[in-house]
Amino acid sequence: MHSTRPTLIVGSVAFDTLHIGGKCHEKVLGGSATYASIAAAHFGPVQLVGVVGRDFPDSATRLLRDRGVDLAGLEIADGDTFHWEGRYSEDLSSRETLRTDLNVFANFKPKIPGAFRAAPFVMLGNIDPTLQIDVLEQIDRPRFVLADTMNLWIDIRHAELIALCKRVDLLVLNDEEARQLSGQGNLVRAARALLAAGPKTVIIKKGEHGALLFQGDDVFSLPALPLGGVADPTGAGDTFAGALIGYLARSNDLSTTNLRKAVVYGSVLASFCVEGVSTERLTSATPHEVNDRFEHFRRLTAF
Amino acid sequence: MHSTRPTLIVGSVAFDTLHIGGKCHEKVLGGSATYASIAAAHFGPVQLVGVVGRDFPDSATRLLRDRGVDLAGLEIADGDTFHWEGRYSEDLSSRETLRTDLNVFANFKPKIPGAFRAAPFVMLGNIDPTLQIDVLEQIDRPRFVLADTMNLWIDIRHAELIALCKRVDLLVLNDEEARQLSGQGNLVRAARALLAAGPKTVIIKKGEHGALLFQGDDVFSLPALPLGGVADPTGAGDTFAGALIGYLARSNDLSTTNLRKAVVYGSVLASFCVEGVSTERLTSATPHEVNDRFEHFRRLTAF
Numbered sequence: 001m002h003s004t005r006p007t008l009i010v011g012s013v014a015f016d017t018l019h020i021g022g023k024c025h026e027k028v029l030g031g032s033a034t035y036a037s038i039a040a041a042h043f044g045p046v047q048l049v050g051v052v053g054r055d056f057p058d059s060a061t062r063l064l065r066d067r068g069v070d071l072a073g074l075e076i077a078d079g080d081t082f083h084w085e086g087r088y089s090e091d092l093s094s095r096e097t098l099r100t101d102l103n104v105f106a107n108f109k110p111k112i113p114g115a116f117r118a119a120p121f122v123m124l125g126n127i128d129p130t131l132q133i134d135v136l137e138q139i140d141r142p143r144f145v146l147a148d149t150m151n152l153w154i155d156i157r158h159a160e161l162i163a164l165c166k167r168v169d170l171l172v173l174n175d176e177e178a179r180q181l182s183g184q185g186n187l188v189r190a191a192r193a194l195l196a197a198g199p200k201t202v203i204i205k206k207g208e209h210g211a212l213l214f215q216g217d218d219v220f221s222l223p224a225l226p227l228g229g230v231a232d233p234t235g236a237g238d239t240f241a242g243a244l245i246g247y248l249a250r251s252n253d254l255s256t257t258n259l260r261k262a263v264v265y266g267s268v269l270a271s272f273c274v275e276g277v278s279t280e281r282l283t284s285a286t287p288h289e290v291n292d293r294f295e296h297f298r299r300l301t302a303f
Numbered sequence: 304m305h306s307t308r309p310t311l312i313v314g315s316v317a318f319d320t321l322h323i324g325g326k327c328h329e330k331v332l333g334g335s336a337t338y339a340s341i342a343a344a345h346f347g348p349v350q351l352v353g354v355v356g357r358d359f360p361d362s363a364t365r366l367l368r369d370r371g372v373d374l375a376g377l378e379i380a381d382g383d384t385f386h387w388e389g390r391y392s393e394d395l396s397s398r399e400t401l402r403t404d405l406n407v408f409a410n411f412k413p414k415i416p417g418a419f420r421a422a423p424f425v426m427l428g429n430i431d432p433t434l435q436i437d438v439l440e441q442i443d444r445p446r447f448v449l450a451d452t453m454n455l456w457i458d459i460r461h462a463e464l465i466a467l468c469k470r471v472d473l474l475v476l477n478d479e480e481a482r483q484l485s486g487q488g489n490l491v492r493a494a495r496a497l498l499a500a501g502p503k504t505v506i507i508k509k510g511e512h513g514a515l516l517f518q519g520d521d522v523f524s525l526p527a528l529p530l531g532g533v534a535d536p537t538g539a540g541d542t543f544a545g546a547l548i549g550y551l552a553r554s555n556d557l558s559t560t561n562l563r564k565a566v567v568y569g570s571v572l573a574s575f576c577v578e579g580v581s582t583e584r585l586t587s588a589t590p591h592e593v594n595d596r597f598e599h600f601r602r603l604t605a606f
Contacts, residue, residue: 091488185394188531209512210526221526221603223513228491260606300524301604303563 006045006070007249008142009036009242010110010135011125012082013050013074016278019087019098020232028278029060031082032125032148035235036242038282039269040123041067042290043246047116049073049135053080053104063283072113077104092233093207112138121249123241124168126150129160136167144254146170146245147199148238154180166198169254172241174205187212188219201259203244205237213263220260225271225293225300232277236270239282243269268293309348309373310552311445312339312545313413313438314428315385316353316377319581322390322401323535331581332363333387335428335451338538339545341585342572343426344370345593346549350419352376352438356383356407366586375416380407395536396510415441424552426544427471429453432463439470447557449473449548450502451541457483469501472557475544477508490515491522504562506547508540516566523563528574528596528603535580539573542585546572571596 011033018025033050040046046069054076061071082105085098110131120143124132132147147168153161154177161181165171171194179185182193187204191214194202204212210223244266251258271293272285314336321328336353343349349372357379364374385408388401413434423446427435435450450471456464457480464484468474474497482488485496490507494517497505507515509527516523547569554561574596575588 186531188529192531206512209509210524212526212529219529219603220606221513221529222606223524223526226491226515226522226524228489228495257606264606297606300522301606303523303525303560303567303600303604 004045005121005249005252006047006116006119007040007121007123007246008047008049008112008116008119008139009033009040009123009125010049010132011036011123011127011148011238012105013048013052013056014082014084014105016234017083017085017099018232018234018277019085020092020277021088021090025232025277027083029063030084030234030278032127032235032238034064035238035273035279035282036123036125037064037069038067038279039239039242039273040246040249041069042243042269042285042287043250043265044068046070046246047073047119049110049112049116051075051077051104051108053077056081063279067283070116073111073116075111077107079104088233092230110135110138120144121245122146123245124148124164125238125241129153129157129164132164133160133167144169144245144248146172146241148172148241149177149181151177151180162197165194168199170201170203171199172203172205172237172244174207174237178202178204203263205240207233207236211240211263211267213259215256215259218256220263222260222263222267222297223301224267225297227271227274230274231281233274235279235282236273239273240266240270264294264297265290268297307348308424308552308555309350309419309422310343310424310426310549311350311352311415311419311422311442312336312343312426312428313352313435314339314426314430314541315408316351316355316359317385317387317408319537320386320388320402321535321537321580322388323395323580324391324393328535328580330386332366333537333581334385335430335538335541337367338541338576338582338585339426339428340367340372341370341582342542342545342576343549343552344372345546345572345588345590346553346568347371348373349549350376350422352413352415352419354378354380354407354411356380359384366582370586373419376414376419378414380410382407391536395533413438413441423447424548425449426548427451427467428541428544432456432460432467435467436463436470447472447548447551449475449544451475451544452480452484454480454483465500468497471502473504473506474502475506475508475540475547477510477540481505481507506566508543510536510539514543514566514570516562518559518562521559523566525563525566525570525600526604527570528600530574530577533577534584536577538582538585539576542576543569543573567597567600568593571600
């Protein structure tokens with residue numbers, strides 16, 4: 001069921017050291033482009049653009065390639081791979097950064113290989129908005145561009161982020177980021193302000209409370225799957241966005257109805273993502289399991 | 304469309320002084336039984352049991368009677384009506400109590416009039432669980448009993464609350480209360496523990512994040528209606544429960560499918576409730592508006 005419409009994904013590839021519930025998971029695979037690529041690859045071919053160091057293991061490149069991720073855009077630079085270390089609160093609702101070693105990521109300048117420039121679906125993962133704009137300058141006019149971001153860029157690259165908004169079709173951000181970027185405490189008003197800034201569609205992620213999709217006056221609200229336990233929340237947002245755009249690329253249908261389905265697929269893959277540490281469960285989910293969980297969302301929400 | 308199956312509602316009738324966004328609304332109509340009764344009366348006849356003081360105005364009794372609320376069980380005692388004063392945080396997500404004058408409510412002992420004892424649908428609003436059990440002792444075996452509660456009773460009447468759980472069909476509580484009563488941080492596990500304590504159905508209210516319905520292994524999740532502004536959150540939970548049981552009484556159908564619809568009607572009336580101060584908007588909503596908003600929930604959640 002794979003399409004020939006590739007999804008181009010630009011973002012970080014990293015090692016994460018995760019402290020969760022008294023356990024430490026050292027230097028497991030992480031990064032926004034990693035999670036998003038594995039998620040999108042559940043639906044079709046992916047072209048990844050990122051940078052790693054000489055320490056990046058063959059096992060990790062093999063994992064990505066085996067999933068259908070084209071690594072022609074994965075630069076291997078002198079030095080070590082980006083490494084983030086963090087500790088989650090007991091209820092996993094928040095986390096603190098213990099250490100950030102940007103390493104080779106500090107000088108990351110995305111270089112889009114010629115063969116990737118015609119990708120019709122593009123995900124600008126969470127990196128400096130200046131680089132996100134730079135990516136758009138390097139590629140042909142894509143059919144659909146999704147941009148993710150984070151609080152850091154809202155703080156220090158506000159103008160660049162607003163400029164980026166005018167050039168993307170879909171802005172994906174979490175509730176706190178939506179409030180911060182729009183200056184509106186109420187999420188409906190925040191979404192309206194963000195839509196006025198440019199993107200045709202805004203999705204606000206609310207973690208365990210689900211996601212909201214805004215398009216003109218149309219609103220779609222999807223709860224998250226209630227889970228009896230979460231192993232590791234890392235990468236859930238990147239997974240959500242990656243699965244969403246991967247599904248859109250496969251179906252090649254940008255209607256509101258299909259965008260709603262894409263939000264459900266995003267939530268399906270995010271629910272797998274948090275059930276395992278790092279990308280374990282996201283990687284192991286089978287097409288059958290993905291379809292089952294999509295139907296689970298139907299039962300969960302039907303009335 | 305009114306049925307002849309009355310809903311019996313026992314709870315507080317009060318005056319609230321509300322500080323919201325710099326404004327003070329002095330001694331407006333409030334109380335769990337008030338909100339729940341007006342909400343349930345949108346669907347059929349209501350029998351209210353509560354207590355007020357000599358200061359309770361004719362305008363308030365008239366408002367309730369005009370909505371179809373039978374006040375034969377509203378005791379008028381010597382003294383003043385229960386008065387609560389509170390201030391909401393700027394984003395309305397929390398509130399602090401400035402003053403609680405229990406007044407005549409301090410000695411409230413619900414007395415169920417003979418004509419009310421055969422009510423098939425019973426809502427035990429948020430009062431001392433000892434009194435909630437006492438109500439069950441006074442009435443014939445009803446078809447369906449819903450109980451609401453609050454953190455105070457979980458703290459000081461834990462054993463009584465657990466005893467009550469064994470005698471009710473539906474326990475309605477918010478996320479914090481569910482965690483507190485069950486001792487489980489995870490809501491799915493909290494619901495399982497509460498179901499094991501007795502009620503066939505548990506509903507966990509999450510405010511602006513919607514509601515979860517648990518029944519055996521079946522889970523229904525409904526997001527709240529995203530609102531561009533909230534005037535006054537007071538009574539939203541009581542309204543939710545009142546509308547829910549009022550709809551069940553009218554439809555006389557306790558299937559899982561119909562319980563899901565009841566959760567939607569509860570959310571519909573709660574969304575009106577918070578759009579006005581006190582019971583204003585809850586009272587003014589027309590049957591046409593209620594149906595429109597039910598369909599709005601369909602559009603909001605369809606994929």
